[in-house]
Amino acid sequence: MIAIGIAPPSLLSHVDPRVRLLCALFASVWIAATPRLLPLAALAGCGLLLAVIARVPARVLLRRLFVLNAFMALVLVTLPLSPGGEVLWQFAGVGLYHDGLMHALRIVLAGHALTLLFVALVVTLEPVTLAHALLHLKVPDKLVRILMFAIRYIDVLHDTRLRRERAIRARGFSARCDRHTVRTTAHLVGSLVGDSLARAQRIEQAMRARGWRGGFPMLHHFHLRVSDLAFGLLFAACLLSIGVIA
Amino acid sequence: MHISEGVLSWPVLAGGAAIAAAAVGVGLRRLPDERIPVAGLLCALFFVAALIHIPVGIASVHLVLNGLCGVLLGWAAFPVIAAALTLQALLFGFGGLTTLGVNIMVMGVPALIAAAAFRAPWPRSAALRGAVCGALAIVCGVLLMALALWLSGGAAFVSLIGMVMLAHLPVIAIEAAMTAAIVGSLQRARPALLQFRVSA
Numbered sequence: 001m002i003a004i005g006i007a008p009p010s011l012l013s014h015v016d017p018r019v020r021l022l023c024a025l026f027a028s029v030w031i032a033a034t035p036r037l038l039p040l041a042a043l044a045g046c047g048l049l050l051a052v053i054a055r056v057p058a059r060v061l062l063r064r065l066f067v068l069n070a071f072m073a074l075v076l077v078t079l080p081l082s083p084g085g086e087v088l089w090q091f092a093g094v095g096l097y098h099d100g101l102m103h104a105l106r107i108v109l110a111g112h113a114l115t116l117l118f119v120a121l122v123v124t125l126e127p128v129t130l131a132h133a134l135l136h137l138k139v140p141d142k143l144v145r146i147l148m149f150a151i152r153y154i155d156v157l158h159d160t161r162l163r164r165e166r167a168i169r170a171r172g173f174s175a176r177c178d179r180h181t182v183r184t185t186a187h188l189v190g191s192l193v194g195d196s197l198a199r200a201q202r203i204e205q206a207m208r209a210r211g212w213r214g215g216f217p218m219l220h221h222f223h224l225r226v227s228d229l230a231f232g233l234l235f236a237a238c239l240l241s242i243g244v245i246a
Numbered sequence: 247m248h249i250s251e252g253v254l255s256w257p258v259l260a261g262g263a264a265i266a267a268a269a270v271g272v273g274l275r276r277l278p279d280e281r282i283p284v285a286g287l288l289c290a291l292f293f294v295a296a297l298i299h300i301p302v303g304i305a306s307v308h309l310v311l312n313g314l315c316g317v318l319l320g321w322a323a324f325p326v327i328a329a330a331l332t333l334q335a336l337l338f339g340f341g342g343l344t345t346l347g348v349n350i351m352v353m354g355v356p357a358l359i360a361a362a363a364f365r366a367p368w369p370r371s372a373a374l375r376g377a378v379c380g381a382l383a384i385v386c387g388v389l390l391m392a393l394a395l396w397l398s399g400g401a402a403f404v405s406l407i408g409m410v411m412l413a414h415l416p417v418i419a420i421e422a423a424m425t426a427a428i429v430g431s432l433q434r435a436r437p438a439l440l441q442f443r444v445s446a
Contacts, residue, residue: 024343025343028342028343028344029256029344031252031344032254032255032256032259032344033256063338063339064338064339067338067339067340068250068251068339071250071253072250074406074409074410075253075406078403078405078406078409079402079403079406081405082401082402082403082404082405084401084402099402100402103399103402106252107252107253108252109252110251110252111250111251111252111253112252113252114251114252114342114343114344115251115339115342118251118335118339118342118343119339122336122343123336123339127336130336140270140271140274142274142277142279142282142325143270143274143325143328143329145282145286146282146285146286146289146325146326146329147286147289147329147332147333148286149282149283149285149286149287149289149290150286150287150289150290150293150329150330150333151333152286152290153286153287153290154290154293154294154333156290157287157290157291157294158294158297161294161297161298175299175300175301176301177300177301177302177303179423181300181301182300182420182423182424182427183427185298185300185309185424185427186424186427186428186430186431187427187431188298189295189298189309189311189424189428190428190431190432190435190436191435192291192294192295193288193291193318193428193432193439194432194435194436194439196287196288196290196291197284197287197288197439197442199287200283200284200286200287200288201283201284203283203287204280204283204284207283215279
């Protein structure tokens with residue numbers, strides 16, 4: 001089972017989802033446009049603090065950071081070694097360069113700040129709430145409907161896939177890097193494609209039978225309260241003051 | 247096929263987001279209302295397919311299938327890829343908010359190219375055309391990724407770009423073989439699906 005909306009109730013779950021999305025968006029733009037290291041480090045700290053306030057489970061947070069750092073390792077290995085600026089250290093024809101190191105540090109800090117803030121503010125939202133918040137923020141409703149159908153049926157298709165994999169393994173299949181594996185996996189994916197299209201047809205017929213005319217009603221209506229505005233303003237003030245002080 | 251958060255410069259991110267928004271808009275306009283369940287289910291399918299791994303040596307490669315996505319969806323591949331990437335960012339932390347636009351382009355443009363290649367009259371066999379689509383989609387995606395990195399960092403990113411390209415060589419081979427086999431399997435079992443177009 002694939003789970004979304006991972007966090008238990010916390011202080012942050014009282015904040016209007018629209019405000020949280022806008023805060024995440026604002027912070028992302030801010031981070032992407034900041035070249036200096038100190039503000040980025042401060043913001044990564046803010047992100048960690050928010051993740052703790054949002055009570056993101058440590059397991060989830062660590063897995064995210066692991067995924068991020070798998071790529072960051074590549075950046076840290078390649079960038080400081082590419083020539084540019086002052087040479088910091090040299091050995092056997094390989095040099096460590098100032099510009100490259102600074103660039104790599106900037107990338108690592110920005111990546112962590114962005115990931116931590118995204119996890120704390122957006123990932124903790126319940127998926128249907130997120131979809132409705134996106135609708136309220138004028139994201140095209142067709143796109144949100146695709147997203148909602150996908151959220152609803154990922155588990156169904158994933159279960160089908162696991163069931164079929166169990167069946168082929170029970171017949172003695174084990175994945176290797178060969179023709180047979182490719183052919184078997186292709187049959188699996190092909191049957192899933194057929195399955196999902198047939199299911200889509202049945203869903204549509206069932207929905208039409210219930211009077212569907214190609215749109216979902218909006219169930220969640222959010223009301224902006226003083227506390228939401230306060231959170232947004234506090235967040236913006238934090239960003240600005242970090243930008244000014246650091 | 248993701249560029250991580252924090253790597254690209256803001257003009258590249260902003261440009262990618264703007265072009266991706268336009269492309270998703272075109273895709274949505276060409277997607278009739280009654281095909282939205284199909285698009286949603288295929289989005290879930292490509293999400294699940296990306297969890298399937300094929301062992302290569304000591305490591306393994308997961309399926310991307312953006313070529314197949316283009317073949318089945320046409321322009322509607324853009325909104326479907328946008329939704330799938332959003333879910334991957336939410337669930338697994340692959341990519342994120344700032345890189346969403348660039349990542350949509352990195353996967354979506356090759357999907358469209360693959361769709362056009364699949365309609366070409368040559369080669370005659372559907373499986374061979376599938377192989378061309380699968381390989382082409384990854385090659386174009388990696389080239390777009392390299393372009394985004396180059397525009398952000400210039401010469402400093404050269405060795406990073408080299409490593410990214412190297413890491414995708416097995417992906418090209420696996421995608422070509424898998425797309426060929428999937429298209430071949432669909433051609434035999436349900437030939438109507440390959441003629442079926444989700445978007446106008």
